[in-house]
Amino acid sequence: MASPITSQENATYFSCACQWLRQLPKKSCKKATNVAKKIKKSGQDDPRRITHSLKVGFALTLVSMFFYVQALYDSFGVNALWAIMTVVVVMEFSVGATLGKGLNRMAATLLGGFLGFGVQQLATLPGKTNQPILLAIFLFIIGAVMTYIRCIPGVKAKYDYGFSIFILTFSLVSISGYRNDESETLELSCKRLFTIIIGSILSMIVSACIFPVWIGEDLHNSVAKNIEKIGDFLEGFINDSFNVSEEKNEKSFAEEYESVLNSKTKEENMANLASWEPRHGKFQFNHPWKQYLKVGNSTRQCAYKIEALDYHIKSKIQITHELRNKIKDTCQHICLESGKALKELSLSIKSMKCLSKTNYKAHIANAKEAIESLSTMLKSNLSGGVVEVNLLEVVAIAAMASLLMDVVISIERISEQVDELASLAHFKSHNNNVHEDQTKATRTRPLPLLREGIMKRFFPRDKMPHHHNNRIHESSICSPKQNRSSTIEVIVQ
């Protein structure tokens, strides 16, 4: 009985093995295809990665000439390996990062070498036997102190690499002094410094001259792009939001919002690296990179307000259909104008021109005007006959007007930051549209006045329907944010 079972088991194992073997090429093929897809996608997402790789290959090949060319090898010898190490370590994706690392490395090697040589000289004074003890003590103290300074947040952000190289050079020079004599150590240190300088400069030149990736430009574009994104969203916002049949729009905003929100760390890092970059293209030396962070912060603040508005509007507001249509047009107008203002601001950053400054101010003014017309609607509803229902509508409209006002205020804040950026970065001004200036500027008026004004103008206290006055001035309204309360207080008083 045992024999057939065993042979059956064997047959099962065999067939399993066969199946595994048969599936192996298929599985490997699938895995290889996946990996290949990932590799391809990485290049498609940012084709500059390909040029960067070729640049690194080129710089490496160039620096390897230190070994192949006899004249170079004669003067530097094995120390040429420091040049190769430098190229591998210093060559980064962006010019800013490469320059930062290169300058850090050169300065740190110089200073670390000096200190190391000094300490080594000092340690020889008490005699050969005490030298290693003194050297070890110095190494411990300086290693610990420099590591501590390296950990300080402000230092870590910009000079982390420099401190690491400082400790490295100091250790190598001070320790190797124990085995070599003075002149040997000095020669070695000098050759190392030279090759490191050569490697760093070569990396910087290749990085900055062959298809350079300017991180400052990336920051510039990213900030402009984020403003454009929320502008785009606002333009299509009300239209999509009033027809809440499909929920995909909500999802899409959350996604875009997420990318704007998560930009903070990325932008800070970019600004840090951009500060190493020299003058290039449209960007002067000492371009106000920090100002971009302020614009980015205002943009994120604005995105928060839009989310609150989104939150409010997507809640299937059950207003009578006629009023809904009336509101829809006005709200659409406000959002359109706000979106246009944002896109103008984005364009102003992108093109580095002040030309659209008056345009976006006009758009903001238009948006405010439209908010005013929304309050006119409030007036007509309050003076209408059927009180209870209209009151609810008034609450909804007041809340929406309030939220829209918040969005417009935050757009104004962005515009102020962009204006500051324009003056700091000397954006080109256009004199062509002075005329436009004069015609459109009349539309703008100070915001706080407007805010208090609209309600008071339409509902002077003595002209309010009197039967409300007693009870409603204390009644509850579902309106967010304290700074909007005055608006609403006036409506219902």
Add this chain to the structure above:
Amino acid sequence: MASPITSQENATYFSCACQWLRQLPKKSCKKATNVAKKIKKSGQDDPRRITHSLKVGFALTLVSMFFYVQALYDSFGVNALWAIMTVVVVMEFSVGATLGKGLNRMAATLLGGFLGFGVQQLATLPGKTNQPILLAIFLFIIGAVMTYIRCIPGVKAKYDYGFSIFILTFSLVSISGYRNDESETLELSCKRLFTIIIGSILSMIVSACIFPVWIGEDLHNSVAKNIEKIGDFLEGFINDSFNVSEEKNEKSFAEEYESVLNSKTKEENMANLASWEPRHGKFQFNHPWKQYLKVGNSTRQCAYKIEALDYHIKSKIQITHELRNKIKDTCQHICLESGKALKELSLSIKSMKCLSKTNYKAHIANAKEAIESLSTMLKSNLSGGVVEVNLLEVVAIAAMASLLMDVVISIERISEQVDELASLAHFKSHNNNVHEDQTKATRTRPLPLLREGIMKRFFPRDKMPHHHNNRIHESSICSPKQNRSSTIEVIVQ
């Protein structure tokens, strides 16, 4: 006339210079004090920075023995400098980062050395004259390809350092082969590999054995702390928010919220490094670090909801004083219970015990019950006599109940993620409170039923005050978020 002016000018310059000189020690003193303060603060913020510095100093001193001890120097010679370099570069603040870098460095040196040696052998085949050309071509291709792979986001996150060392070792070995003969290159590579392994292992041992900083523990604590933070905020929330005389509370939430929000990148980085860490303390090997990111995401989502609630409540809701007091107690109860639930969850993570699982479920159930009682208030208001005013109040309460419900739902989502974490990380379960389980578990009930139920139970369609029915079922309500609309629809129908 000229002479007195010149002497006067000279006198002015002189006095200016004197003043500058007199102020110089004061200014330098002030600057030095500022720097000293920063240095001191860095240590106070995280005292582990001090121990880390001492550890680096110690490891450096230890590795410098390669030069001082004759026996060690005899076997490794100048190659010992690679051990020193390794210690400087590999020693990082946390064990995870040090292990990651050390393992990357050892593996990359081994593989890079192998490939470099192979390529060097291959390049000798066509003869001495063609060797440098072939070597340069290989260097270009492998340098470019490896740099490209290094740029792929998934690879960059975990193996960036390894790829950099791979390119470095490959370059050094393949190039130096041109100047040295085969056996020399092999010996050099082996010595280098050995010293790098020694340096790496020394760094890892010092990092992991002397006052280790486990980044996994940091992640664990940070996630628990963030949950506790928003729990703390919720506990004191309503109390502060209903007395909106001072605005400092709003600021303080924005700050705390900011720190929770910005934790995303930090947490991702921590989880990445933690995956290198071995079993330690309460944490097993293969601890589910990725799950912490999910808990962190849910926490941030909850923080968003709380901000919306904050936004709503801080808007000085003008409800009649009596009702306000009534609501205040209920809302306070909801927030207190929500806060308690969050703090229990935080405690559960911190202590890595499941013991409070039933407790937080009970708190969530209590919060839901309180939201129910808020709707009872809606009922009593709707059945009251004065209709217009109460309707407005109903809107405000409905919106608030809705927002609170959102907060509670997001807390439930956190609790689900924490439960998953507990099962993945094998949190200790407590059998002591089986009894508690039975008494408290009865309180929980499925949420969607509750949500639809409360309103329908209190306002059955046929019992609603009839004079509203015609107009109000279509009327506007200021209530956020679509998924809450059903609740409110029922109220006004």
